[in-house]
Amino acid sequence: xxxxETLEFELADGIATVTFNRPDAANAMNLQMTKxxxxxxxxxxxxxxxxxxxxxxxxxxxxxGGDLASxxxxxxxxxxxxxxxxVYLHAAITRLTRGSxxxxxxxxxxxxxxxxxxxxxxxxxxxxEQAVFTMAYTRAGLTPDGSSTYFLPRLLGRHRxxxxxxxxxxxxxxxxxxxxxxxxxxxADELDARAGKLARQLAAGPTWAFGAAKELVMRSFSEDLESxxxxxSQAIADAARTEDAAEGIAAFFEKRRANFxxx
Numbered sequence: 126x127x128x129x130e131t132l133e134f135e136l137a138d139g140i141a142t143v144t145f146n147r148p149d150a151a152n153a154m155n156l157q158m159t160k161x162x163x164x165x166x167x168x169x170x171x172x173x174x175x176x177x178x179x180x181x182x183x184x185x186x187x188x189x190g191g192d193l194a195s196x197x198x199x200x201x202x203x204x205x206x207x208x209x210x211x212v213y214l215h216a217a218i219t220r221l222t223r224g225s226x227x228x229x230x231x232x233x234x235x236x237x238x239x240x241x242x243x244x245x246x247x248x249x250x251x252x253x254e255q256a257v258f259t260m261a262y263t264r265a266g267l268t269p270d271g272s273s274t275y276f277l278p279r280l281l282g283r284h285r286x287x288x289x290x291x292x293x294x295x296x297x298x299x300x301x302x303x304x305x306x307x308x309x310x311x312x313a314d315e316l317d318a319r320a321g322k323l324a325r326q327l328a329a330g331p332t333w334a335f336g337a338a339k340e341l342v343m344r345s346f347s348e349d350l351e352s353x354x355x356x357x358s359q360a361i362a363d364a365a366r367t368e369d370a371a372e373g374i375a376a377f378f379e380k381r382r383a384n385f386x387x388x
Contacts, residue, residue, distance in 0.1 A: 126168060131158040133183075134165055139176035139328035139387070140321075141169050141226070148184025153192035154239050156206065159213035166220030176387050177328035178221060179320060180247060181231040190238020190261055211270050214239065218246050218272050222343070225336025225387075227327040231320035232298075233313065237261040242271030245280065245306065248339060249327075251320045252298040253313040258306060259295040279346055280305050331369035332387035 126134045133144040143165050145152040154162075169175045182188060191210075199206045221228050230247035238261045244250050262269045269290055277286040281304055288294060301307040311319045327335070337360045345353055364370050368388040376383035 126164060129161045129164065131155070132161045132165060134168070136172070136174060138325065139174065140179055140324045141165075141172075141175045141177070142179045142181065142324075143169075145180075145182040145188055148182075148186075150192060150194075151186040151189035152182050152184060152240070153189040153194075154210070154214065155192040155195045156210050156213075158192075159210045159217065162217040163213045163220070166217035166224075169226055170220040170224040173387065175224075175226045176330070176332045177324045178224075178226050178228040179231060179324040180228060180243065181317070181320070182233060184234075186234045186240075187232045187236040187256065188238075188240025188243065189235065190240050191267075193265060214271055218243070222246055222272070223340070225332050225339070227330075227335050227339070229320055229324050229327065231316055232256040232258075232307070233316055235259070238269075239271040242269065242273035242276075245276040246272045249323065250307045251309045251311060251316065251323060252301060252307045253316045254298055254310055255313050256298040256301070256307075256310075257295050258298075258301045259293055260289045261293055263291060264293045329385060331364075331367070331373060331383075331385045333367050333369060334364050337364060 131145070131147050133146050135142045145158075147153065147158065169178050196203055227249065228247045230244045230250045232244055232250060232252040234253065234255055235257050236244050237259050241258050241260055244258070260269060260273065274286075274290075277289065281289075285304065289296075296304065296306070298307060298310045302310050309319065341353075341356060341360055344356055348356065369385045372385060373383045
């Protein structure tokens with residue numbers, strides 16, 4: 126993907142590595158970055174060779190959120206500009222979240238605003254001990270975007286979500302893990318290796334089943350018990366039609382590791 130200006134994209138061994146590449150601007154999101162993220166999201170959703178996605182950043186910060194410098198320059202045009210930016214950002218998050226490939230976020234430093242939102246939208250989050258998390262939106266007189274008001278209440282409950290949004294409390298990596306935002310905290314020099322290992326593990330898995338499981342979990346917050354179980358019934362029957370299911374069952378009886386191909 127040679128047309129990207131603010132991100133790097135590499136696909137190897139089933140893993141799409143997406144790197145935020147505005148380190149001199151704290152990887153803050155401007156209009157171009159949201160456009161690039163949507164391009165990447167569509168590629169990850171459409172390319173059957175993508176079986177896991179690894180989100181990472183260059184520089185000290187994971188992502189500082191919105192690019193307030195560009196916001197200030199926009200002047201009276203800022204509301205229109207924010208509507209355009211969120212169209213791209215939200216579509217990108219939808220593509221990544223609804224896609225079959227599991228998304229791993231490797232958070233090496235501060236994740237603020239939209240950076241925090243993107244981390245919340247990932248399926249699994251590995252954080253460096255140097256990472257911190259803060260919503261930051263209301264500090265600038267703005268409101269959250271990037272899916273955070275969807276995922277945070279589901280991760281934390283209403284009161285803790287509002288605590289982060291209204292007070293801009295900063296969570297250390299360890300606190301974020303205790304609160305259920307982060308899956309694992311590792312030393313800074315081990316982050317890339319650990320996140321890469323997790324991405325490789327997922328890329329070797331049954332991709333269709335992963336995607337269906339992700340969708341079932343997303344549905345569970347808006348369905349009643351009986352409806353959710355019906356969706357489970359349909360999903361497991363559909364999964365049984367895949368090549369991966371046949372391979373997984375055969376591998377179980379043959380007492381060997383399954384060789385899933387994502388089909």
